[in-house]
Amino acid sequence: MTAAPAPGLHSDLPGRIMAREMAEQPAVLRRILDDGAASIRQVAREIAARAPRFVLLTARGSSDNAALYAKYLLEIRLGLPCGLASMSTTTAYGARPHLTDVLVITVSQSRGSPDLVASTRAAREAGAITLAVTNNPDSALAGVSEYHVDIMAGPERALPATKTYTASLLALYLFTEGLRDGDGAAARVLPDLADRLLARQDEVRALAARYRFAERMVITSRGYGYPTAKEAALKLMETSYIPALSYSGADLLHGPLAMVDNVSPVIAVVTDGKGGEALQPVLDRLRGRGADLFVVGPRSRVERASAGFVMPTEGVAEEVQPVLEIIPLQLLAYEVTIARGQDPDAPRALAKVTETH
Amino acid sequence: MTAAPAPGLHSDLPGRIMAREMAEQPAVLRRILDDGAASIRQVAREIAARAPRFVLLTARGSSDNAALYAKYLLEIRLGLPCGLASMSTTTAYGARPHLTDVLVITVSQSRGSPDLVASTRAAREAGAITLAVTNNPDSALAGVSEYHVDIMAGPERALPATKTYTASLLALYLFTEGLRDGDGAAARVLPDLADRLLARQDEVRALAARYRFAERMVITSRGYGYPTAKEAALKLMETSYIPALSYSGADLLHGPLAMVDNVSPVIAVVTDGKGGEALQPVLDRLRGRGADLFVVGPRSRVERASAGFVMPTEGVAEEVQPVLEIIPLQLLAYEVTIARGQDPDAPRALAKVTETH
Numbered sequence: 001m002t003a004a005p006a007p008g009l010h011s012d013l014p015g016r017i018m019a020r021e022m023a024e025q026p027a028v029l030r031r032i033l034d035d036g037a038a039s040i041r042q043v044a045r046e047i048a049a050r051a052p053r054f055v056l057l058t059a060r061g062s063s064d065n066a067a068l069y070a071k072y073l074l075e076i077r078l079g080l081p082c083g084l085a086s087m088s089t090t091t092a093y094g095a096r097p098h099l100t101d102v103l104v105i106t107v108s109q110s111r112g113s114p115d116l117v118a119s120t121r122a123a124r125e126a127g128a129i130t131l132a133v134t135n136n137p138d139s140a141l142a143g144v145s146e147y148h149v150d151i152m153a154g155p156e157r158a159l160p161a162t163k164t165y166t167a168s169l170l171a172l173y174l175f176t177e178g179l180r181d182g183d184g185a186a187a188r189v190l191p192d193l194a195d196r197l198l199a200r201q202d203e204v205r206a207l208a209a210r211y212r213f214a215e216r217m218v219i220t221s222r223g224y225g226y227p228t229a230k231e232a233a234l235k236l237m238e239t240s241y242i243p244a245l246s247y248s249g250a251d252l253l254h255g256p257l258a259m260v261d262n263v264s265p266v267i268a269v270v271t272d273g274k275g276g277e278a279l280q281p282v283l284d285r286l287r288g289r290g291a292d293l294f295v296v297g298p299r300s301r302v303e304r305a306s307a308g309f310v311m312p313t314e315g316v317a318e319e320v321q322p323v324l325e326i327i328p329l330q331l332l333a334y335e336v337t338i339a340r341g342q343d344p345d346a347p348r349a350l351a352k353v354t355e356t357h
Numbered sequence: 358m359t360a361a362p363a364p365g366l367h368s369d370l371p372g373r374i375m376a377r378e379m380a381e382q383p384a385v386l387r388r389i390l391d392d393g394a395a396s397i398r399q400v401a402r403e404i405a406a407r408a409p410r411f412v413l414l415t416a417r418g419s420s421d422n423a424a425l426y427a428k429y430l431l432e433i434r435l436g437l438p439c440g441l442a443s444m445s446t447t448t449a450y451g452a453r454p455h456l457t458d459v460l461v462i463t464v465s466q467s468r469g470s471p472d473l474v475a476s477t478r479a480a481r482e483a484g485a486i487t488l489a490v491t492n493n494p495d496s497a498l499a500g501v502s503e504y505h506v507d508i509m510a511g512p513e514r515a516l517p518a519t520k521t522y523t524a525s526l527l528a529l530y531l532f533t534e535g536l537r538d539g540d541g542a543a544a545r546v547l548p549d550l551a552d553r554l555l556a557r558q559d560e561v562r563a564l565a566a567r568y569r570f571a572e573r574m575v576i577t578s579r580g581y582g583y584p585t586a587k588e589a590a591l592k593l594m595e596t597s598y599i600p601a602l603s604y605s606g607a608d609l610l611h612g613p614l615a616m617v618d619n620v621s622p623v624i625a626v627v628t629d630g631k632g633g634e635a636l637q638p639v640l641d642r643l644r645g646r647g648a649d650l651f652v653v654g655p656r657s658r659v660e661r662a663s664a665g666f667v668m669p670t671e672g673v674a675e676e677v678q679p680v681l682e683i684i685p686l687q688l689l690a691y692e693v694t695i696a697r698g699q700d701p702d703a704p705r706a707l708a709k710v711t712e713t714h
Binding site: 053054056060061064068071072075076079080081082083084086087088089091092093095096097098099101102115215216222223226234237238241243245248250251256259264274275277278 | 410411413417418421425428429432433436437438439440441443444445446448449450452453454455456458459472572573579580583591594595598599600602605607608613616621631632634635
């Protein structure tokens, strides 16, 4: 494999499908803000009127990381206690939890694996308010849910989810804003900033050379950025097969830190705000151990690291930064994979719609 | 490093502290059943009388894996919706969730990191019923909680938690049994079976040779065994520094499967029951890809794998098998670490009480 040319220019290049879908992200974000926000707000108002007291989020893969982002929003901005569902309790063990006053949100970037449909149906039968957040209003999952939010990302063909991930985040942000009767204005800057991030692919390509021979990676964050760390690890594993371990900064200190040394590069997702502040002591400790630390975050944090990618954070509310933070990390997964002579569009063994039961 | 002699015979051998504490597990389990069960049941009855509607579990490290086990018990056997707390929402962002009717269970093998104490105090102020499950009745964490369960494991000096983990599982099992007014009789077989497992250390030592040069591992399970998979990955990373990625069997199919090949050995924790049944299609797919599959589970499942450790499952209820399943995996982490010439008692950078804020 020779040095990678700019992706997407020739239709037979490795990764062209993933490249095209990453590039669509600003347009998808604009579409949601322009054409989807009103109906998301309407769904949120109807659900708010029913005053859910607890939220359970159900998802798998990238959508599970989007669900985790929603958990932070719901807990921090609405004071709603949340849990991520352990789906097998319903599908394998037949548990029938008591779900009165519980909002069950199922997130799926596709039509929904059978276990998602089954667990959502069971939740509705058990008295839950059910909401499906999907990329397909005609899906079985939308059909079994009382409410539905369409993430409007258009068909996604690449196996690693990219545009459906950022679309899910934005839709979930607007939904939680609607629940609290907020205006969601913080999201308006996102499409233009996403455009500017995508224009920096050459910068990411140069940085990807660092990981050409990496045998493992640790990705950490705290607060709103933690779902980004998990999603970045998943992207890297799906495309490049590099074992990428993601930890919240606090959990990293409870054990896995022993594994971090100068052969385990660390990527830190540093949101500009309280999450990034809470993460800094962990980063200082990693630097003290001589770890190679790559920061995705504001300039002041990148300057304290071994390398990094400076995020535009001026005027960007902390709670919407995750919609942007993942973009350079998607590009990184893509570029590392190309640099290794592999094809991001053809991960081994991965099916677009995974049917788990 | 020469071949490892039986541990614990000489006081200056690597891993002697961890070995001694692993060996104490049957006695600790007996102590909880004989001397602790009545007071755990009493706490459970008082909490049951207050009819909590949701449960939030708060913990870090190994205790977080014990909390996940409790989540399965509470959802499957009591129909109580549960969530694992994202602690930073309280400690970094100052969220004040509405916690009336919510039982907040904080699990800590030690005196409790400041963030656990702070988040438990905040939960109590927000109206939650608070329960601390700790190894120290005089701890700050027990002090801020309304109720307390003592796991009675005695002082734990090794950095990798072993006896406090199995003790936490048993205490949480007995607590959830008390909540549902069950008798917890399924736990009575555990101490003797734990003795029998520990007597098979030579068998584990021979199996550990397989992983002498492993650069990474994938550990998978489903249902009740999933916390065991996570805890086994943590033990391996803490002691041997092998990057060990744990996934529920269903999530493994949603992406990380691309990473599994004949250089990424897979360990599967197969509980004998519905969890193991739900996992089998995943294991068949792994075998179809030529993965090296090591099974900890009943004989019939081990026989379909590349190698394994046969668990005594006859007459052992599925919901208590996790208390036993982790033991051969603790031994494996220990033996792999010794085989690599490292000291399980001296992991790099790991402090027994990690103070995260």
